């Protein structure tokens with residue numbers, strides 16, 4: 114038995130806190146405890162049990178919440194590594210790793226015991242329990258509590274106290290007398306988290322018995338008739354004739370959903386509420402409680418995975434599978450060009466791992482986990498797959514987490530935080546599109562899920578596969594250095610050719626036409642040609658809104674956000690000005706706010722204006738738009754793509770969203786407008802990002818039978834990112850870019866960190882960054898370059914004034930030691946920890 118425990122609390126302080134363990138309480142390392150902390154009760158993770166009395170007087174643990182660890186030894190170790198590597202407070206790291214915030218808001222419930230029932234029974238007979246120390250009023254309240262609980266399985270403390278007026282002390286006394294039992298209502302057991310689902314009776318058995326048919330939703334004829342006839346045991350010998358119109362509508366809808374749907378969903382149908390209950394009574398539909406997991410997709414899977422792999426895919430599969438069999442850590446970089454079939458390789462590997470009874474995790478970028486991908490996964494892995502994404506509520510996330518931990522789901526797919534899934538016997542982690550910036554968390558802890566995946570695989574002696582058509586420079590460099598084995602998928606499936614890329618020099622276009630063009634003559638002509646041939650077109654403009662700048666012709670000022678030092682963007686359809694950084698919205702100005710002039714102009718083109726321009730040029734074409742204004746959730750995203758896939762659209766316009774790995778066969782032309790905008794940003798990754806975006810979007814063309822063409826409009830024709838992307842020359846780009854990084858001491862040759870000092874008060878931001886600047890100057894830091902303090906490229910963001918330092922070093926250990934010392938100095942100077950942001954391996958330097 115230990116006397117003390119060290120607890121990591123989710124507060125912005127770089128330390129753990131020591132608490133005394135009351136006699137009889139047995140907290141566990143990796144389990145949660147409830148502790149007092151500055152007038153609050155917080156739950157935290159126990160990181161150590163010990164007998165070393167601390168210097169100061171300790172408070173006592175209030176309650177041990179877990180009997181066994183919620184973070185196993187390996188995840189605890191991983192959390193400590195993250196805290197150390199990214200200089201993040203350990204408690205905040207654990208909070209990120211555990212999606213159990215729903216449970217942190219614990220609630221207490223009470224249940225009546227057999228003794229309690231007996232007491233209630235006796236009280237009912239004699240009027241009052243014998244020999245009680247309580248006052249008559251208290252006895253009456255006790256009676257009310259027992260009466261209340263006798264009618265239900267359990268009652269939450271709040272409702273119980275509300276209904277009976279019972280005091281806490283009295284409740285505690287009743288628990289001691291064993292009349293009632295106290296229990297935690299953890300979110301996992303919370304009935305509110307179950308969804309009522311309606312199911313056609315008998316539909317499931319038939320689905321299992323008969324082979325699935327081409328992924329189509331079951332038709333009414335096939336499905337409902339047997340549902341009615343198959344109900345032989347039903348005494349009322351129902352036939353379809355007896356269904357009224359409302360009942361038929363409801364059953365048809367249910368059949369169209371594949372035989373199961375949430376009651377909530379069915380409520381949207383235009384039938385009276387009683388219809389459902391009538392059908393339930395007649396035994397045609399049953400209601401079941403189901404955990405609110407990922408809503409099964411209503412969309413048909415894109416293709417069936419029969420694992421007919423090509424020779425190159427097979428080789429990749431064997432390489433990965435051998436590495437898995439060795440049960441040692443291995444890192445593999447799967448470089449497969451766009452359209453080469455990486456997903457089939459992933460699924461084959463994961464299926465093999467599952468057959469061996471081991472676990473795998475598939476990480477996908479934020480937008481990558483569409484309902485169609487989820488449907489594919491469900492098709493291959495059935496109930497063995499748990500899907501984690503940002504659209505889940507806290508409670509749904511917690512439910513998935515518990516399923517994984519109980520070992521019910523050994524295949525996990527999800528975005529960034531799925532890397533922390535509590536699987537056991539981890540064999541394989543796959544990071545799809547490993548270069549995607551959505552893997553980097555832009556709040557504390559600022560971890561990169563790809564790098565955490567590599568570390569977790571190392572700790573678990575597992576295999577990590579980083580997949581991409583355009584690997585990050587870091588990963589490619591590691592492969593060149595033989596830290597990762599490189600697997601190539603050099604060809605598209607069925608040997609389809611890569612699209613031809615034609616560069617249009619927009620400076621020349623300007624000279625020849627005498628005006629600034631959005632769409633060049635070449636692109637316009639190509640579009641017209643495709644539309645005539647009934648082929649499809651995608652046009653990328655990586656900037657949403659109508660016009661990005663509002664300019665006053667009289668005084669030359671632009672309309673800036675009041676919270677950020679950036680221009681407000683004009684959104685025409687929604688009649689507003691919006692800041693794309695903080696979301697601030699304003700009316701469209703009629704006059705200049707500075708000089709009152711009426712000569713305000715809207716300058717530049719965003720995706721909304723591009724769509725309008727194309728409508729004007731091609732009035733017959735059916736044009737859709739895909740950007741953050743038109744896409745609110747994954748379903749919108751998928752609907753737009755489906756519309757294109759099914760030929761309901763001729764053209765899709767959008768931001769980088771259209772560039773992500775979807776597979777639309779009808780697209781033969783991709784137009785790229787202003788793809789080089791990023792090249793003008795003060796960010797050393799600008800060339801890499803541009804190359805990746807161009808390669809990705811070009812990869813959307815010619816994935817079907819007809820070959821594709823890309824028209825790339827640029828003002829930076831000579832830039833190597835543009836040139837190499839046009840030639841599909843991956844290796845060429847990487848050699849050139851690596852040279853640049855080496856000269857400039859940037860990653861992958863050096864580690865970098867961005868230290869941001871921010872405050873709503875300009876004075877504070879200036880003073881603090883000045884103090885830390887002087888401290889850096891007089892502190893020895895051999896082998897570490899410190900640049901700054903300087904105003905950040907975006908000098909004000911979300912009301913904060915921002916100054917920053919950039920640190921570069923060949924030695925990560927030295928750099929982190931200096932950063933740690935800097936944080937200690939900042940703490941000593943009473944600079945709030947939340948105003949000093951340390952971003953190790955920063956991907957966003959603005």
Ligand SMILES: [Zn+2]
Nearest residue numbers: 665668705708
């Ligand atoms: Zn003005």
Ligand SMILES: [Zn+2]
Nearest residue numbers: 674677692695
């Ligand atoms: Zn703003």
